[in-house]
Amino acid sequence: MENSKISSGASSIQISGIRKFYNKVAKVEGAISLTLGQPDFPVPGKVKEAMIRAIDDDKTVYTSNAGIEELREEISKYLRKFNINYEKDEICITAGGTEGIMDIFSTLLNKDDKVLVPDPAFPAYDSCTRLLGGEVITYGLYGSEFSIDFNELEDKIKNEKPKFMVLSYPSNPTGAVLSKEDNERLHQLIQDNDIIAVTDEMYSALCYEEEYYSISQYKDIKEKVIIVSGFSKTFSMTGLRIGYVCASSTFMDSILKVHQYTTTCAPSISQYGALEGLRNCDADVQYMKNEFKKRRDYVYKRLKDMGFEVSLPKGAFYIFPSVDGFGMTSEEFCEKLLNEAKVAIVPGSAFGEKGENFARISYAYSEVELEECMNRMEKWILKNR
Numbered sequence: 001m002e003n004s005k006i007s008s009g010a011s012s013i014q015i016s017g018i019r020k021f022y023n024k025v026a027k028v029e030g031a032i033s034l035t036l037g038q039p040d041f042p043v044p045g046k047v048k049e050a051m052i053r054a055i056d057d058d059k060t061v062y063t064s065n066a067g068i069e070e071l072r073e074e075i076s077k078y079l080r081k082f083n084i085n086y087e088k089d090e091i092c093i094t095a096g097g098t099e100g101i102m103d104i105f106s107t108l109l110n111k112d113d114k115v116l117v118p119d120p121a122f123p124a125y126d127s128c129t130r131l132l133g134g135e136v137i138t139y140g141l142y143g144s145e146f147s148i149d150f151n152e153l154e155d156k157i158k159n160e161k162p163k164f165m166v167l168s169y170p171s172n173p174t175g176a177v178l179s180k181e182d183n184e185r186l187h188q189l190i191q192d193n194d195i196i197a198v199t200d201e202m203y204s205a206l207c208y209e210e211e212y213y214s215i216s217q218y219k220d221i222k223e224k225v226i227i228v229s230g231f232s233k234t235f236s237m238t239g240l241r242i243g244y245v246c247a248s249s250t251f252m253d254s255i256l257k258v259h260q261y262t263t264t265c266a267p268s269i270s271q272y273g274a275l276e277g278l279r280n281c282d283a284d285v286q287y288m289k290n291e292f293k294k295r296r297d298y299v300y301k302r303l304k305d306m307g308f309e310v311s312l313p314k315g316a317f318y319i320f321p322s323v324d325g326f327g328m329t330s331e332e333f334c335e336k337l338l339n340e341a342k343v344a345i346v347p348g349s350a351f352g353e354k355g356e357n358f359a360r361i362s363y364a365y366s367e368v369e370l371e372e373c374m375n376r377m378e379k380w381i382l383k384n385r
């Protein structure tokens with residue numbers, strides 16, 4: 001029902017398609033969900049202990065708005081390993097990456113400003129833009145590598161004049177990473193045009209390639225780049241809500257004001273957990289990454305053997321097979337798969353128009369669940385192709 005009291009921004013958005021599908025699972029008896037980006041590993045033991053210590057030491061009070069200094073220093077050190085240089089005063093700890101995205105968008109957007117968002121992509125960019133009264137324009141990701149068409153991108157930057165563009169690598173939902181060549185081309189494009197790049201690097205710790213490339217590695221465009229990232233996936237601590245934003249002081253001073261009035265500070269106890277994670281949990285992160293890689297290879301092979309057209313993801317923990325050729329929309333495909341095979345995956349259309357004809361499978365689930373789901377899918381495919 002229309003409610004005139006609700007803002008046009010809030011009326012213009014919907015609950016994310018990922019959650020919508022996740023919520024349907026509970027209604028189908030015996031269904032297994034591969035819908036969420038939630039690692040099945042517990043948070044590392046040392047992180048738990050650090051949080052218990054923080055509680056015992058009564059560190060349950062407000063921290064500084066930007067977050068505890070030790071954590072910001074440790075993030076600064078951590079990012080240098082990726083060739084990304086931000087000092088502690090250029091970092092703000094947020095309540096998850098989600099708050100970081102909203103803080104950045106609120107800081108940059110005026111009503112009717114345009115935001116250039118990848119398609120397919122994590123749904124928050126689209127929704128945050130609409131919520132703030134901005135206009136979403138998209139650039140497509142194409143082919144087996146889900147790559148940028150630079151002609152299209154440049155055209156849109158020059159003609160539509162967006163305030164900023166979003167980059168999102170490693171990608172949710174495709175698992176694509178940014179190549180060296182595309183990073184160089186993006187650098188040139190940002191240098192040559194009046195555009196800011198907001199780069200979401202939530203999955204930077206889950207890159208299965210040797211080298212990691214990001215637009216934030218170029219010092220000469222630092223004034224035009226803002227990073228959002230966090231530890232939800234890195235340390236399997238999605239519920240503890242720790243993310244961060246990195247920006248030069250030109251932006252950071254304003255981002256901090258927005259952050260103050262939305263959140264005051266990220267949860268204090270969780271900040272101490274993330275600090276311990278960065279200082280002492282490299283081995284845990286490496287272990288989880290190796291496990292994800294094994295699961296990726298397993299699911300990829302099973303999907304290939306079933307005849308799906310699918311690319312080997314190079315990062316994150318999602319795989320994005322084409323579901324074209326079944327004579328159904330991706331939504332219909334996933335509904336039928338859920339009701340008949342009792343496997344829940346997310347329709348590609350939840351990630352944008354160009355996600356139609358695909359479906360997202362999260363392989364952040366146990367090997368047992370993955371095997372069972374692949375077996376169920378295989379049987380179902382034989383009947384439905």
Ligand SMILES: Cc1ncc(COP(=O)(O)O)c(C=O)c1O
Binds near residue numbers: 238
């Ligand atoms: C690309 C991307 N960015 C940001 C987020 C938000 O992360 P958080 O749980 O830390 O808010 C997610 C979560 O799935 C994501 O996939």
